[in-house]
Structure formats: C-alpha cells, structure tokens
Amino acid sequence: MILPIVAYGDPVLRKVGVEIDKNYPELPKLIANMWETMENAHGVGLAAPQIGKSIRLFVIDATPFAEDEENTPEEKEVLSNFRKVFINPKIVKEEGDEWPFEEGCLSIPEVREDVYRQETVHITYQNENFESKKEILTGLAARVFQHEYDHIEGVLFTDKISSLKKRLIKRKLENISKGKIGADYRMRYFNAKRK
Structure with a gap:
C-alpha cells in the first residue's frame, strides 16, 4: 500500500527514532509498504519517520545511481546491488574527506542543495530477518545511508x-509545510489549512 509521505514541518521528522525488535507489529507489511511508497515517489531511500513512525528503520534502493557515468566500475557494482532494509542501524565511524553532492528529500519536494558528507562510513544494522550485519560503505552508498540515518536521528x-542557503529557501520550506506545493505523490502536511 502506498502511504502518504510526511512533509517538512511535521514534528515527527524531528524526533529521534526508537529501536525495534522482531515483534514490532506487522513489520513485514510495513517494510513492503515502505518499498512501494518509495518506488511510487521515485526515491532512493525512505525512513520510517517520513511515513509518521518514530522508529529506527529505513529502506534504500541506490540501484538508479549505478548507471551514473562518473562512477567507477567498482562503484557501479556496489550500487547495482544496493537495495537493503536497515533496522536499528548505527554509524560506528565516519572517515575520509567531506565531499559535496546535491541532495533532495521526498519530505522536502522541489528543494535540492549541496550537502557535504564524509566519504566512508562503518555501520552495523539488522536486516529484515533481524540478522546482525557490519559493513563499510563509501561514495554514494555511504551518502544515501547517511541521509536516511539522519532521518532516524531527527535531522534533515x-x-x-x-545559513545563507537556509534563508534563501525559507519561503519554499514554509510553503511545503502548508501544503502549497505540487508533489506528484501522496503527502501529509502538518500545517495545511483544514477545509
């Protein structure tokens, strides 16, 4: 089922998510709904807070990045198989130079800005079967992970x-929170005027 994506301005996007266990109610259904919602919105990642749930869960499908001409053969290989569920993830260590990349967010449509992030992350997480995993991610895989991880930490x-860029997009952000935008997927607006 395609769920509405929570828009900028909703307090749920500012909450730190809580850890879950395998007894979380209807978890397989929730994960399936998150995949369907993300794909419908043409996203590469979706975190539980973006569908109104303050839990430490997100899904990533970075395969659309695999065909980017700037990627090395190794990066293409990693990205072409980077479709995963992350439950209770932790960043153990970030390292490498910070590099800019234009990011967007399904909760903040029509806004894209360069964000600096470190190039490598060491992570732990559980997959959808609650098997514990350890990985080292680099490049775009690391970036998409860091972006979704920020969501479960209440960071956008x-x-x-x-601060200059923030001032320049302030009006856009206010309009998003009020529902004054034209996203081509279902959204839920916290500050929209009720009719």
Whole structure:
C-alpha cells in the first residue's frame, strides 16, 4: 500500500527514532509498504519517520545511481546491488574527506542543495530477518545511508546547509509545510489549512 509521505514541518521528522525488535507489529507489511511508497515517489531511500513512525528503520534502493557515468566500475557494482532494509542501524565511524553532492528529500519536494558528507562510513544494522550485519560503505552508498540515518536521528538535509542557503529557501520550506506545493505523490502536511 502506498502511504502518504510526511512533509517538512511535521514534528515527527524531528524526533529521534526508537529501536525495534522482531515483534514490532506487522513489520513485514510495513517494510513492503515502505518499498512501494518509495518506488511510487521515485526515491532512493525512505525512513520510517517520513511515513509518521518514530522508529529506527529505513529502506534504500541506490540501484538508479549505478548507471551514473562518473562512477567507477567498482562503484557501479556496489550500487547495482544496493537495495537493503536497515533496522536499528548505527554509524560506528565516519572517515575520509567531506565531499559535496546535491541532495533532495521526498519530505522536502522541489528543494535540492549541496550537502557535504564524509566519504566512508562503518555501520552495523539488522536486516529484515533481524540478522546482525557490519559493513563499510563509501561514495554514494555511504551518502544515501547517511541521509536516511539522519532521518532516524531527527535531522534533515536542510540542517546541513549554510545559513545563507537556509534563508534563501525559507519561503519554499514554509510553503511545503502548508501544503502549497505540487508533489506528484501522496503527502501529509502538518500545517495545511483544514477545509
């Protein structure tokens, strides 16, 4: 089932998610709904807070990035298989130089800005079967993970841009929170005027 994506301005996007266990109610159904919702919106990642749930869960499908001409053969290989469920993830270590990349977010449609992130992350998480995993991610895989991880920490990519850029997009963000935008997928607006 395609769920509405929570828009910028909703307090749920600012909450730190809580860990879950395998007894979380209807978890397989929730994960399936998250995949369907993300794909319908043409996203590469979706975190549980973006569908109104303050839990430590997100899904990533970075395969659309695999065909980017700037990727090395190794990066293409990693990205072409990077479709995963992350439950209770932790960033153990971030390293490498910070590099800019234009990011967007399904909760903040029509806004894209360069965000600086470190190039490598060491992570732990559980998959959808609650098997514990350890990985080292680099490049775009690391970036998409960091972006979704921020969501379960109550952080948005707009928090990581300069104060000047924030001032320049302030009106856009206010309009998003009021539902004054034209997203081509279902959204839920916290500050929209009730009719």
